[in-house]
Amino acid sequence: MMTKALKGTLAAAAGIAVSLSGVAAAQAQDEGGDVGTLAAGDVSLEEGIRLNGQSQSPEATMISLDLGEGDFRTVYCIQIEVGLLEDNHHEERPWEDIPVEQLPLVLGVLVNGYNGTNAADLIEAAGVSGEDLEGFSADQVAYAGTQAAIWSLTDGWVIEADSTEGGAGVDTAVSTIQQYLIDSSEPVDEPDFEPYFEVDDSEATTEGTTVGPFTVSTNLDALTFGQPEGATIVDENGDEVTSFEDGQSFYVEFAEEQSGTVSLVTDSVTWTTPAGRTFVPVDADGADVEGQRLILAESHTEEYAAEVEFEFVVEEAPSESPKPELPVTGSSLTTVASIGGGVLLAGVVALVLMRRRRAASNWGSEA
Template sequence: MMTKALKGTMAAAAGIALGLTGVAAAQAQEEEAPSTLAAGNVIIEDGGIQLYGEADGVGKKPHASMIALDMGDGEYRTVYCIQLNVNLEEQYLHEERPWDDVPVEDLPMVLGVLLEGYDGTNADELLEAAGVASDDYGDVTADQLAYAATQSAVWSLTDGWVLDTTDPTENDVADAIVPAVQDYILENAEPVDEPELEPRFDVDDSQSKTEGTTVGPFTVETNVDAINFSQPEGATIVDENGEELTSLSDGQVFYVKFDEAKTSTVTLVTDTFTWTTPAGRTFVPVDENGADVEGQRLILAEEHTEEYTAEVEFEITVEEVPSESPKPQLPVTGSSLTTVASIGGAVLLAGVVSLVLMRRRRAAANWGSDA
């Protein structure tokens, strides 16, 4: 006997890489060398506040300079230094690296600090939460204070940095505020795992079965915020209530409702997808040949959400396969997908997902220093 079943698996194309400012094109599966996820030039937005203290028992007077990465899209991303005893190499392009390639300890707690601290936009809220907000900060700004406190908290984890208890900064107002905000951040921070650096899209088909011309349920498992699509020819993507869907996100349950019961294939093509680049991504300086240079490593402090143009081909194929053993069935006329239900729910999602993504130019390297 022959019964109709969905056969196969779904897998994301290899080498999908998403930078802070755009999406790199999917690499061919046979390509071995991984692409750089993101790169940018260091920008010192403000000289910041000078701190006084010790690192590993040695006196230090570092500036908590307010640093950002220029990713080439007209916007700067707030970053922090995670190596106090190494110089900041402004003249080099900085490329993203996974945590395993960054010689810095306690990065989970550093990310926890960033999520509690200043991300480039929330100075007033942070100072208010720490109980030190004011209408007048004298010669310094709320942003400088919030950044300095967060940078000091980061260095306390990465370099054993300790603020001077009697004279912690160069500024009288900052003397009272920076230690208090640092204490607030460290008291509330909890370790956070390394963020995912690439978009991921998968489907759980373990509960799938076929009823009439409808196949499902399928449950989306993804770290992409939302994938928007147009309905395919020959079928309709619907939710558990039979309502048409135009977007898929993590946890979304969907069904495929075929126009007619027959062996067929439908292709779902996306229009756009939305991705949030997470805080906690780390960057290292590189020379013109792409080789790592000794210099301060940087860590991204802010999330950034953007919509990207994409084309995702999602094929679902119904094909004839032999049943494992003869099973009784009611008389039927013509071809019907209801026979799939007789195989006891062993219905699999079929197809291949191929993401062909728009490549934006990587941020241009600035091999000379503008500082």
């Protein structure tokens, strides 16, 4: 009698950019261009509240950035001494490329601060819901207080007692929100710069027609799929599985004891760009130019089509041998869906993402 020992090989070695703007990256991929840079669009400005500080008195202009197809999201300035280039497109850059300190604390402020939709909640949390805003909107006040907190962290900016161009009620509301955010916020690490989907096969073996367990590690919000031909994806109880989430274990149950390729084509994959992503102005050629850096205050969810492909090579081994396990190959049998193309490590799973359609953000927008 013979048992089966499992070997894994890569079925596909391709990745495609999951972009904030989507359109630019998808076009670049179709045309064979570079999709490693995430492009954003135009800056939109709305009148804010002028703040009074010991060094300077800037206006907390309410800024939003087009993340694709006219989907504007709230952003903040993170360099008080640098001018905003409102006519330039902006592109995303990792924190290591941003010449600004205290970004973990800034993101901590954004977690609790004004994100474009929660002005009333922030004003109440800060304890200033009874203040007279004297014609200014709750959004303007909440934005000004959040921007003041950010500048105090990034630039050491100190607000005056007479903190705004408004009267006593506005002064109290803005300065109290600023202090509330400073006092209640903890540092937050940089969010993921790209989506990933990994499968840990370190405990996988094959018994008859069943291979596994495999464990999913991902920052994707959702990945659902239909059952493939010639195999069924199941859980530890043998029940069918039609979606993956972070930390989930699964098995592949083949129709026959033979080598096989399993392809899972999903209806959609959703990926949320979290708050804290940073953007820089660029020129017409996409080169960075000196100007105000911006930080995203709102999460941003996109929906994609995706194909996840598994390939298993099953070889016969003597029945008296120990329970078969995956052979040591010297490299991880895990692949990652990453920004851009390129050669992936040998492994048992490859994830290819392609932009499908926009999904509503997780804070309830229907845009």
